[in-house]
Amino acid sequence: MSETIEPPFKKAKMAETIDDFIQQIMLSKKNLQAVVSDEFIKPGAFTKVYVGQVKNVKELSKIITILNEKIPLKELQHLKRARKKEVLLCPVQSLNSITQESIQEYVEEKVYELKDSFEYFKIMGLPSLPPKLKKQHTEYSRVWSCNFHPNEYLEKLCGNDFFLEPELMKHRCYMAIAFEVARYYLSERNSNLQLSDILLRDINATVVVDPSIDSIVAISFDNRENHPVQHSAMLAIDNVAKTQNGGAWNTSTCSEDSPLPGIDNNLVLYLKNKFANVKFGARNYVTKEVLDENRMNASDSPYLCTGYYIYMIREPCIMCSMGLVHARANRVFFCLYNNRQGALISKTKLHCVPSLNHHFEVFTEFL
Numbered sequence: 633m634s635e636t637i638e639p640p641f642k643k644a645k646m647a648e649t650i651d652d653f654i655q656q657i658m659l660s661k662k663n664l665q666a667v668v669s670d671e672f673i674k675p676g677a678f679t680k681v682y683v684g685q686v687k688n689v690k691e692l693s694k695i696i697t698i699l700n701e702k703i704p705l706k707e708l709q710h711l712k713r714a715r716k717k718e719v720l721l722c723p724v725q726s727l728n729s730i731t732q733e734s735i736q737e738y739v740e741e742k743v744y745e746l747k748d749s750f751e752y753f754k755i756m757g758l759p760s761l762p763p764k765l766k767k768q769h770t771e772y773s774r775v776w777s778c779n780f781h782p783n784e785y786l787e788k789l790c791g792n793d794f795f796l797e798p799e800l801m802k803h804r805c806y807m808a809i810a811f812e813v814a815r816y817y818l819s820e821r822n823s824n825l826q827l828s829d830i831l832l833r834d835i836n837a838t839v840v841v842d843p844s845i846d847s848i849v850a851i852s853f854d855n856r857e858n859h860p861v862q863h864s865a866m867l868a869i870d871n872v873a874k875t876q877n878g879g880a881w882n883t884s885t886c887s888e889d890s891p892l893p894g895i896d897n898n899l900v901l902y903l904k905n906k907f908a909n910v911k912f913g914a915r916n917y918v919t920k921e922v923l924d925e926n927r928m929n930a931s932d933s934p935y936l937c938t939g940y941y942i943y944m945i946r947e948p949c950i951m952c953s954m955g956l957v958h959a960r961a962n963r964v965f966f967c968l969y970n971n972r973q974g975a976l977i978s979k980t981k982l983h984c985v986p987s988l989n990h991h992f993e994v995f996t997e998f999l
């Protein structure tokens with residue numbers, strides 16, 4: 633399973649050296665963009681619905697009461713039943729298509745007492761799902777009145793100014809560190825490393841941060857050349873597990889003095905030298921027995937990647953993304969798209985699948 637060899641963004645071409653590129657990632661004031669479910673960005677689906685014009689407007693509220701009882705709107709609850717003299721009757725698909733039933737016949741069958749209440753009937757295309765964002769509500773309301781419950785967090789997440797500048801700078805710094813990790817490992821193999829070796833090669837690097845203490849708890853770089861599932865994110869998850877008395881992969885060749893399990897201290901020193909203010913190391917892990925004994929809360933000890941932010945130079949594949957779901961990551965940030973295998977925007981949006989039991993937020997547009 634390989635992870636990508638796609639051309640970088642046009643803007644990335646402006647940088648010619650690795651240093652320029654990393655500076656660009658770090659210093660840009662451009663806000664990041666959340667990768668949200670298509671239902672928030674793609675035009676909404678419309679469904680055909682029969683609408684009847686009421687003859688006598690004074691009977692409108694009585695008609696609505698009867699209709700709500702006899703022909704409830706069910707999945708179209710988000711639509712108001714009436715608009716001026718028009719009332720919603722039912723989706724077109726409710727009629728019997730085999731007998732080619734007319735809407736008049738349908739009304740007579742379902743609500744006989746209203747058989748003479750309508751001036752005429754027409755078919756309208758109306759939004760099949762409730763509006764989630766204000767702009768959707770505005771768009772839908774041009775067609776028909778909708779019930780709408782605004783969600784301020786969602787509005788902000790879908791907007792262009794989600795992160796305040798100090799926070800944005802942190803995310804950009806951790807992403808720059810992920811690129812430094814890639815540079816460090818690749819330059820061990822190639823003394824004449826070029827920016828294109830990082831941007832175009834099929835590699836990934838991951839930095840895991842505990843935002844509650846603003847500290848890097850794990851780092852990893854691809855080992856797919858030697859092990860088919862040791863993608864960077866999978867190794868990062870394993871390195872996080874090592875901070876919690878776990879971990880499956882043997883990385884004992886790494887120096888014991890490193891604050892990051894599975895990572896050579898030379899890399900940590902290299903990063904400390906470049907990013908003087910960045911902290912390394914996880915919060916103390918407390919076993920369940922000790923938590924129970926001391927009547928501590930589960931949140932007093934780290935658990936998998938709960939609450940952690942994951943920074944990856946490249947969009948992760950489906951295996952890694954699913955691994956991050958299982959690991960309970962809180963947010964995933966990536967810089968380069970993985971057009972062939974990316975599971976967070978390119979091929980699918982795994983984090984938007986409603987049936988998964990955990991969802992993380994995803995941010996990109998570092999360039």
Ligand SMILES: [Zn+2]
Pocket residue numbers: 635863864865948949950951952953
């Ligand atoms: Zn992967």
